[in-house]
Amino acid sequence: MLDESKFEVNLKLWALRIPRELCRNATRILNGYMLNMPRVKPVTEEPGYEKTRLVILSETVKSADLSEIPDEKLNQLKKLISEEVEVVPHSVTLGYSYWSADHILKQILPDGVDIPSSFETIKNYPRIKTIVNKVGTISNEFRVPRFEVLAGENGMETEVKQYGARFKLDYSLVYWNSRLEHEHMRLTSLFKPGETVCDMFAGIGPFAIPAAQKGCFVYANDLNPDSVRYLKINGEFNKVDELICVHNMDARKFISQLMKVSDGEGNLQSVADDKAKEAVVSQEENGVGKDCKTVEGNAKKRLKQTVLPIAKPWEHIDHVIMNLPASALQFLDAFSKVIQKKYWKGPLPLIHCYCFIRASETTESIIAEAESALKFHIEDPVFHKVRDVAPNKAMFCLSFRLPEACLIEED
Numbered sequence: 269m270l271d272e273s274k275f276e277v278n279l280k281l282w283a284l285r286i287p288r289e290l291c292r293n294a295t296r297i298l299n300g301y302m303l304n305m306p307r308v309k310p311v312t313e314e315p316g317y318e319k320t321r322l323v324i325l326s327e328t329v330k331s332a333d334l335s336e337i338p339d340e341k342l343n344q345l346k347k348l349i350s351e352e353v354e355v356v357p358h359s360v361t362l363g364y365s366y367w368s369a370d371h372i373l374k375q376i377l378p379d380g381v382d383i384p385s386s387f388e389t390i391k392n393y394p395r396i397k398t399i400v401n402k403v404g405t406i407s408n409e410f411r412v413p414r415f416e417v418l419a420g421e422n423g424m425e426t427e428v429k430q431y432g433a434r435f436k437l438d439y440s441l442v443y444w445n446s447r448l449e450h451e452h453m454r455l456t457s458l459f460k461p462g463e464t465v466c467d468m469f470a471g472i473g474p475f476a477i478p479a480a481q482k483g484c485f486v487y488a489n490d491l492n493p494d495s496v497r498y499l500k501i502n503g504e505f506n507k508v509d510e511l512i513c514v515h516n517m518d519a520r521k522f523i524s525q526l527m528k529v530s531d532g533e534g535n536l537q538s539v540a541d542d543k544a545k546e547a548v549v550s551q552e553e554n555g556v557g558k559d560c561k562t563v564e565g566n567a568k569k570r571l572k573q574t575v576l577p578i579a580k581p582w583e584h585i586d587h588v589i590m591n592l593p594a595s596a597l598q599f600l601d602a603f604s605k606v607i608q609k610k611y612w613k614g615p616l617p618l619i620h621c622y623c624f625i626r627a628s629e630t631t632e633s634i635i636a637e638a639e640s641a642l643k644f645h646i647e648d649p650v651f652h653k654v655r656d657v658a659p660n661k662a663m664f665c666l667s668f669r670l671p672e673a674c675l676i677e678e679d
Contacts, residue, residue: 270397270420272364275375282329283322283358285314290348291321297344301326301337308360324358332357373399376419397421400439411443411594412492433477435502441494442472451654452478455589455620455665459484463586464579466526466617468519468599472498473512475589480508487581489515489522519592523602526581529611582608585617588670593622593663597634600641609675616670627660634666644673 281303286294291311295302302310303324310324329336332355345353364372376399398420415424424439430449437444452474459465461483467476470488472495479486480503490496496516503509515522588603590596600621607616623634631651639646646668654663 270364270376275364275367275372277362279327279360279362281324281327281358281360282332282334283324283356284345285317285320285354285356286323286349288319288321291323293348294323294345297341297348298323298325298337301329301341303327303360305362307366308362322356322358324360398424398426400424411592412441413443415440430474431478433481433502433506435472435474435477435498436505437472437498438494442492442498443495444472444474447655448474451665454652456482459587464581464584465587465589466523466581466585467589467591468522468602469590469592469596470499470514471495471591473502475591476512477502477506477508480511481506484511484586486512487515487526487585488512489517489519491516491518519590519599520602524606526585527606527608529580529582529608579613580611582611584613588617588619590619590621593624596621597623597637597666598641600638601643603670603674604643605674605676607670607675608678609672610678612675616672616675618667618669621666622654623664623666624657625662625664631664634664638666638668642671642674644671646671 284294284298295311303326304310312322312324314320314322325334334342334353334355342353399418400415401418417424426437426439428435428437428444428446430446431453435444456475456478459479459482463484465476465479465484465486467479467486467488470476470486470490471492473488476486476488476499488499490499493516496514499512500509500514503512503514517525590599592599600619603619621638625631625634631649634651635646635649638649649666649668652665652667654665656662
């Protein structure tokens with residue numbers, strides 16, 4: 269456990285007691301001689317002095333006679349106040365929460381250990397409790413990195429925030445990358461309330477949760493049982509669990525079962541129906557069309573309701589997310605001849621497939637790989653660069669509409 273008191277620094281400074289209505293003009297005169305530190309205000313209130321404020325002076329002003337400040341400025345100040353300027357001692361304490369992670373790392377890491385040039389803060393506030401280092405490469409089935417604890421607590425269960433959503437996770441059990449926050453929001457901004465989203469590699473829900481918050485119904489799947497457990501926790505945590513149908517299986521099997529036409533119990537659609545059966549409303553009761561079901565929003569939007577289509581997944585899905593950049597392209601074969609044309613309604617889904625592109629590769633070679641897995645030609649592919657992951661390697665999102673040739677024709 270870090271001893272936060274060891275990071276405290278107490279600054280002994282001088283301050284001027286100025287009538288509060290004159291502080292703005294006084295600070296203009298003293299520009300360059302006031303305390304200038306990030307997140308520390310140079311003008312502050314003083315207990316017991318309602319009519320005045322303290323203007324804190326810079327560390328360069330070391331004496332009470334203010335000899336470090338030019339006489340011209342002092343004369344302007346005296347003329348402004350119309351009396352002798354009152355100088356008082358003042359202390360500023362910089363606590364643990366003030367310091368940057370880089371400063372803290374320099375203090376706690378052993379001598380001779382280089383400060384990491386890049387790192388990720390998994391808590392969204394400055395109270396760092398655990399510092400870890402990723403070791404080795406990701407080689408396990410669930411793509412979870414291995415870490416060693418450098419300082420602080422041994423546990424790696426934490427909570428992170430992204431654009432109004434909160435996620436609980438254990439960094440040692442699931443995959444999480446805060447650097448993808450903008451991409452999570454970019455993609456979900458393309459979704460519209462009432463659409464159906466299929467997330468094949470959902471993790472703990474960085475796409476599924478914000479999609480559900482927008483009013484989408486989400487079929488979310490992940491192979492890692494710990495990710496699935498936290499996905500369910502996060503669905504409840506963010507009050508969108510009614511809009512997320514969670515599964516734990518191989519992604520190919522997930523798509524196969526999702527697109528399997530069935531009216532019986534036990535299939536993925538029946539599970540989704542069970543989650544929302546109490547939210548189904550009739551046309552007569554609510555004025556909502558008979559082909560819709562209404563699910564109540566969260567407590568903050570008590571009266572706001574989201575209208576969702578009740579199309580079965582083999583009838584319509586709007587978006588498919590494939591966020592496994594190391595191998596997602598290979599899983600495109602899951603969509604070849606799995607959807608029956610006679611049951612499908614409306615446009616085919618937009619596929620959002622993440623991949624890595626190295627310096628030696630081109631977008632044309634990635635398209636060729638995608639078409640090879642899909643077994644059909646892709647029309648109008650769109651590439652979006654997510655971020656650089658190495659000097660010669662970048663992460664991209666390939667988006668395209670599923671070709672109609674992939675469908676199973678009627679007998």
